Amino acid sequence: MDFRLTEDQRALRAGIRELLAGRFDRDRMRAALDGGGDIGRELWRELGTAGLFALRLPETAGGVGLGLPESVLAFDEIGRALLPGPLAATQLAAGVVKGAAEGEAVVALAEAGRPVGHLAQADALLVLDGDRARLLTGGVLRQVAGEARPVRSLDPGTPLWRVPDLAAYDGEPLPNGARVRREGALLTAAEQLGSAARSLESAVQHAGQREQFGTPIGAFQAVKHLCAGMLVRAETARTAVYAAAVTADPVEIAGAKLLADDAAVGNARDCLQVHGGMGFTWEADVHLHLKRAWLRAGQWLTAADAQEALAADLA
């Protein structure tokens, strides 16, 4: 047993971080949000070229042939950079939806009772219904989009639409919907993790610079303890998510999603607190992380469902 990242995994992670730093720095991130959460087709394609969506497709199918752990590391970075878009759904549909693997197509996610993100840009809609999954495309998708009403989205990076009851619309069934849901939950948990780590970094940086009472606020225990709590949350969630990526065990994935949701939301809140009044401004990024974390917490696997799955696992 050696739980640490392999050399290759570290390199992959560094590569994605570099790519995102170059193509999606803070200015671009802000511009994307000001543009109403446009995912940026060009960046999407670049991610496709870099192999992000085809990461888990076998090499024989033109993919990269890597596994869940590598995907999790990539999505960790994506969460850190606050990249918008239905990335998990698109990766899961790669190989099924034409162009998804290459980053030519955007696959949005629809779950019963929840508004759909990025509908206007979607080339396909992945509909999750309990343990079933299907894909809506073409005319059916256009029909759904035509009947949808835009929602004033809490998350400026994710434009939302209320859609009609999708049960009435036929789609192409995806095999193994339960697995699609699990893997989507895990990749989303990884994004939460990256966001939690970013909030921690930002809080620590601010606490080391901002001075009050003649000393950096990070020297005050009340602030220090908030930061320590953030680290503990992030690291506990990190090991849970990484382990779930290795085992792909459904109960372990449920635990990972639960803890990663907690870490992303909790760390964003604490980061906001550490920033004081500055934290409450639109200018500071922390609210963006908090809003996205709230959004993701409701996707793929809710806390209630995760807890039920974890309870059912007990003797």
Added chain:
Amino acid sequence: MDLAYTDEEEEFRARLREWLTSVLPGLPEKPDPGDWPGRRAYDTGWQRLLHDAGYAGLNWPADAGGRGATPTQHLIFLEETERAGAPYVGANFVGLLHAGPTIAAEGTAAQRARWLPPVLRGDEIWCQGFSEPDAGSDLASLRTRAVRDGDDYVVSGQKIWTSHAEVADWCELLVRTDPAAPKHRGISWLAMRMDAPGVTVRPLRTLAGSTEFAEMFLDEVRVPVSHRVGAENDGWRVTMVTLSFERGTAFVGEVVACRRTLDALAAEARHNGRWDDTVLRRRLGRLNAEFRALWRLTQWNVSEAQSTGGVPGTGGSVFKLRYSHARQELYEAAAEVLGAGDALDLDREWVLDRLSSLSYTIAAGTSQIQRNIVAERILGLPKGR
């Protein structure tokens, strides 16, 4: 990221499992918690069995009498012994988990030869004399004095919260050898015999009603200079080694035990109907996530330690913080499962465990102190005043 165990590790596990199956049925009855001589005999008896089978001090270096096993094998050992319901390390805690490893790391050849084998065989029990009435979290402000007199130190002062002092043979003792030096500089780490003249132990009653720890009065106790581990006045550095072992590895096996407890709680809830309470059921589900994650965190820390030659890093503080609170939540949930009547019945094991869980956020460094450590040493935030 590899969570699979190697063939060698699996073979180690299989042999250990086989051994546990063969010895556990023959163990004597567990003694009453108040029966100290009985508890000592039980704990040392178990240690003796481990020793004779080659499992004592598994993770200690071979030249300290241990087996030099990898951290992963140690992890398997803790996992399997807990899973099989084998006795807990008990009164051997200090000797095996931190005094012994400290002596192995910092002691002279003679000191290792004198003190380590009896710990491994279960012949001698150690306790920890660090805390004082006025020096708990601020451990370095300790006042117990040691004055050089020929080949001896003459030690006077008072220690407190000394776990298992009643049955210990030796004490890892922190004393001030240079009162004029800055407080972290004038400390030395001594091994003191508990039956030396001048040592008085007065048991303290815990809130659980037991006498787990004691006050210790030291009145001109003579400790040979040769019983000092590390250089004179270099005791703080040695203490950091001790504390890293205490926080780094000492609680690992308990995570497995908590997972067993959680399963037992769920079984009880299903049995008594509390399982139908959605809030409670989901709370147990959440605890399942918590203890699973703590186990993964343990594996992460062990993998890190493996790469640094077995010395636990600051990850121990992260683990200790999260674990101590999770353990308390576990027993809060237990009280809910038991229901109003049984949660007040001290004869239910969970009720006593609920009480003892209250110490986890205090002993071995309080949560507040751990947060300071995490913030300053891991996150690099400025030191407070």
